[in-house]
Amino acid sequence: xxxxxxxxxxxxxxxxxxxxxxxxxxxxxxxxxxxxxxxxxxxxxxxxxxxxxxxxxxxxxxxxxxxxxxxxxxxxxxxxxxxxxxxxxxxxxxxxxxxxxxxxxxxxxxxxxxxxxxxxxxxxxxxxxxxxxxxxxxxxxxxxxxxxxxxxxxxxxxxxxxxxxxxxxxxxxxxxxxxxxxxxxxxxxxxxxxxxxxxxxxxxxxxxxxxxxxxxxxxxxxxxxxxxxxxxxxxxxxxxxxxxxxxxxxxxxxxxxxxxxxxxxxxxxxxxxxxxxxxxxxxxxxxxxxxxxxxxxxxxxxxxxxxxxxxxxxxxxx
Amino acid sequence: xxxxxxxxxxxxxxxxxxxxxxxxxxxxxxxxxxxxxxxxxxxxxxxxxxxxxxxxxxxxxxxxxxxxxxxxxxxxxxxxxxxxxxxxxxxxxxxxxxxxxxxxxxxxxxxxxxxxxxxxxxxxxxxxxxxxxxxxxxxxxxxxxxxxxxxxxxxxxxxxxxxxxxxxxxxxxxxxxxxxxxxxxxxxxxxxxxxxxxxxxxxxxxxxxxxxxxxxxxxxxxxxxxxxxxxxxxxxxxxxxxxxxxxxxxxxxxx
Ligand SMILES: Nc1ncnc2c1ncn2[C@@H]1O[C@H](COP(=O)(O)OP(=O)(O)OP(=O)(O)O)[C@@H](O)[C@H]1O
Ligand SMILES: [Mg+2]
Numbered sequence: 325x326x327x328x329x330x331x332x333x334x335x336x337x338x339x340x341x342x343x344x345x346x347x348x349x350x351x352x353x354x355x356x357x358x359x360x361x362x363x364x365x366x367x368x369x370x371x372x373x374x375x376x377x378x379x380x381x382x383x384x385x386x387x388x389x390x391x392x393x394x395x396x397x398x399x400x401x402x403x404x405x406x407x408x409x410x411x412x413x414x415x416x417x418x419x420x421x422x423x424x425x426x427x428x429x430x431x432x433x434x435x436x437x438x439x440x441x442x443x444x445x446x447x448x449x450x451x452x453x454x455x456x457x458x459x460x461x462x463x464x465x466x467x468x469x470x471x472x473x474x475x476x477x478x479x480x481x482x483x484x485x486x487x488x489x490x491x492x493x494x495x496x497x498x499x500x501x502x503x504x505x506x507x508x509x510x511x512x513x514x515x516x517x518x519x520x521x522x523x524x525x526x527x528x529x530x531x532x533x534x535x536x537x538x539x540x541x542x543x544x545x546x547x548x549x550x551x552x553x554x555x556x557x558x559x560x561x562x563x564x565x566x567x568x569x570x571x572x573x574x575x576x577x578x579x580x581x582x583x584x585x586x587x588x589x590x591x592x593x594x595x596x597x598x599x600x601x602x603x604x605x606x607x608x609x610x611x612x613x614x615x616x617x618x619x620x621x622x623x624x625x626x627x628x629x630x631x632x633x634x635x636x637x638x639x640x641x642x
Numbered sequence: 643x644x645x646x647x648x649x650x651x652x653x654x655x656x657x658x659x660x661x662x663x664x665x666x667x668x669x670x671x672x673x674x675x676x677x678x679x680x681x682x683x684x685x686x687x688x689x690x691x692x693x694x695x696x697x698x699x700x701x702x703x704x705x706x707x708x709x710x711x712x713x714x715x716x717x718x719x720x721x722x723x724x725x726x727x728x729x730x731x732x733x734x735x736x737x738x739x740x741x742x743x744x745x746x747x748x749x750x751x752x753x754x755x756x757x758x759x760x761x762x763x764x765x766x767x768x769x770x771x772x773x774x775x776x777x778x779x780x781x782x783x784x785x786x787x788x789x790x791x792x793x794x795x796x797x798x799x800x801x802x803x804x805x806x807x808x809x810x811x812x813x814x815x816x817x818x819x820x821x822x823x824x825x826x827x828x829x830x831x832x833x834x835x836x837x838x839x840x841x842x843x844x845x846x847x848x849x850x851x852x853x854x855x856x857x858x859x860x861x862x863x864x865x866x867x868x869x870x871x872x873x874x875x876x877x878x879x880x881x882x883x884x885x886x887x888x889x890x891x892x893x894x895x896x897x
Contacts, residue, residue: 326765491758498757498764499743499750499771506744509733516693516731518719518748518811527754621735 332490339486347478360478362590364546367481368539369582371488373566374575375535380564381572382496383528384508385435386443389450390536390563393423395555396453397537398544399463402472405545412475416484416541423537424530426453431529435522450560458552468551469544476545484542488535493575495531504528505573565603569610571617576624581617644707646671646847647692647723647815652701652711654687654871661687662871665701669815674841674848676862678855678882680891684871685851686728689817692849693725694718706814720748724813726804728820728851734793738784738803741792742775745810775810782806782836798829802836809844816840818850822857830854834861859883867891 346363349355355363372390379387397419405415434445458466495501503524506514515521544550562585570581585603592599610617645668652665662684669675677685690696692703694715703711710718724745733741750771752763779785782802787795792803801821808816821837822830834857841848852858858865859879867875867882869891875882882888 328765329760332760494758494760495754498754498768499747499752500754500757502740502744503747505736505740506733506747509735510731512695512715513727513731513733514744515715516695516719516725516727517745517807518716519744520714520716 335490336486339482343479343482343486347482350478359590361546362586364476364478364481365543365590366583366586367478367485368542368546369563369566369586370485370579371535371539371542372563373570373582374488374492374578375532375539376563377567377570377572377575377578378492378496378504378535379528379532380567381574381577382501382508383504383525385525385529386439387446387529387532388443388557388560388564389430389446389448389453390532391555391557391559392450392453393427393533393536394540394543394559395457395552396426397423397540398550398555399457399469399540400537401541402469402544402550403463405475406469406472412480412541412545415475415545416538419541420534420538423540424534427530427533427536428526431526431533435525435529447557447560450555451557454552454555457555464551466552468549468553470549472544472548472550474545474548476542481542484538488538489575489579492531492535500524500527508573565607568617569606571619571621573621574617574619574623576622577617577619580619643670645669645704646706647849648704649688649692650702650704652688652691652703653699654684654691654696655699660871662691664872665691666873667866667876669847669849671814671847672841672845674837674861674863675850676858676865677849677851677868678853678858678865679868683868685868686819687871688868689725689819689851692718692817693723716748719811719813722812722814723817724808724811724815725817726801726808726819726821728823730800730804732792732800732803732807734791736792737788738779738790738792738795739772739775739788741803741807742778742810743771745807746771746774747811749812778806778809781840797824798826801825802833805836805840809840813846815847815849818848818852820851820853822852822854830857833857837861 350360372394376387376390379385400422401415401419404410404418405412430449434442437445457463463469496505503514503519506517506519507521507524511521566581566585567578569584571577588602589599592602647669649665649667652662653660654662665688677688679685687696691698694713694717698711702709705721705723710721733744750767752767756762756764776785776788779788782805784799784803784806787799792800795803805818805821822833825833837848838861840846862879864877865879865882866873867888874887874891875885
């Protein structure tokens with residue numbers, strides 16, 4: 325076993341221990357139903373922020389349409405489980421695939437745009453997805469889709485989250501991931517080094533959309549009813565805050581961002597106006613003191629106490 | 643012998659400005675050729691045409707027997723032309739090692755699935771890329787800086803890193819845009835030796851743009867002189883040094 329595999333194993337063991345502790349506390353009745361749901365939501369949001377980070381943080385493309393892909397995954401997922409009585413895994417795979425196909429189709433033309441233009445285009449497309457769903461009577465239109473079986477459990481969410489994190493970590497630590505990071509760093513130089521920049525932008529966008537779709541399916545099966553109102557651009561903005569707060573180009577950051585933002589909004593559930601004030605303050609402080617985010621471009625696994633591995637920039641690990 | 647690179651009647655217009663006009667050059671395999679000329683003559687534009695950054699307004703560019711005009715930059719790099727940039731374009735926030743590893747991209751064969759599941763060719767090829775990157779870095783005396791962030795390197799080292807990175811793409815033809823710019827005479831001298839050495843070691847063909855005449859005259863076998871987008875002279879270093887047109891272009895006024 326080489327050092328890379330050893331490190332993977334260490335992370336896996338850490339994940340399993342964390343799962344046992346939280347899962348045990350849930351089973352043992354130490355955690356109330358409100359926080360049970362929020363722990364599940366944290367797991368789902370980790371998937372969403374990590375996948376958005378692949379697009380925004382690693383590849384450097386400013387996407388603001390993540391809630392749209394999440395919606396597609398959610399609706400395709402609930403159709404498969406509720407109307408066709410398929411198991412949750414089928415809903416997740418179906419939702420992920422549908423979101424991936426849409427991500428590919430949207431990414432191909434829009435990723436020619438740069439910076440602000442791409443942000444506006446993806447924001448608009450996210451909204452279009454939502455409005456289209458609102459007008460499909462088969463899925464309940466604006467009133468929402470109801471009668472969804474409550475299939476999402478903590479083990480499902482945790483396993484999917486681990487799988488997502490490993491997949492994205494392995495991707496960014498490969499030649500394909502380096503191609504994405506090179507595009508972020510200098511697109512002209514990346515092309516001059518033989519990287520098909522369009523292909524890798526679309527690939528990152530498609531993979532990001534696929535995971536958003538999977539997360540959407542998990543999200544939908546936490547509730548009896550979902551409606552287009554759960555997938556507005558404010559939701560996309562929330563995931564962006566998780567990524568920026570946690571740190572662009574860092575999976576540790578995505579986990580931290582998802583945790584902080586989700587836990588904060590749960591804790592402040594009764595005072596929603598405070599939530600926005602705290603967000604604003606947090607972002608202002610961040611801009612002044614840590615513009616790269618809590619973990620911008622670094623991973624916790626690379627810091628000295630965690631491993632003897634060399635520290636590479638770009639959110640990489642080996 | 644078939645030339646490796648041959649441009650025929652290449653013209654590049656920027657609006658009304660003819661940056662390059664009727665540009666004809668040929669480069670034989672293994673040659674080390676210089677492209678010189680006053681500021682704004684169109685030298686970098688010629689590189690951008692050869693590498694697909696710009697599309698020629700008219701004319702053809704043949705590389706290795708194929709017309710490459712109209713291909714995208716990454717396609718041209720994959721066919722065997724790599725370059726450095728006059729205004730350094732490193733992946734400045736990444737490590738020196740990663741800068742080089744990235745450029746191996748088109749020679750890595752494992753798929754996205756193999757990378758994500760870490761199976762098949764992934765580990766072998768990654769080990770190979772890392773080893774070859776270190777080998778290139780040690781050639782350019784950068785191996786002890788492998789973990790350094792690229793932007794923190796001194797200027798001369800950044801220029802050397804750009805060459806190392808270009809070589810990682812395994813080109814047949816290497817285009818160097820002012821590789822000695824900003825270097826002191828000692829560094830320039832070492833660079834000259836290095837360019838000669840890599841040409842032989844990597845069986846390269848090299849075209850370089852340079853304002854440092856000692857370097858150009860010292861290592862180039864043939865030289866093209868560009869002025870206002872047109873080639874005004876072509877020949878061996880001795881012929882160029884004694885060419886009245888060239889003396890006029892560089893010193894101004896009548897020869
Ligand atoms: N993208 C562009 N759009 C418009 N004009 C351009 C563009 N690129 C270059 N030019 C112009 O074309 C001419 C040739 O520029 P080029 O950069 O090729 O010169 P050069 O020979 O490399 O000069 P130097 O020695 O200063 O690097 C200049 O007049 C320049 O301003
Ligand atoms: Mg130039």
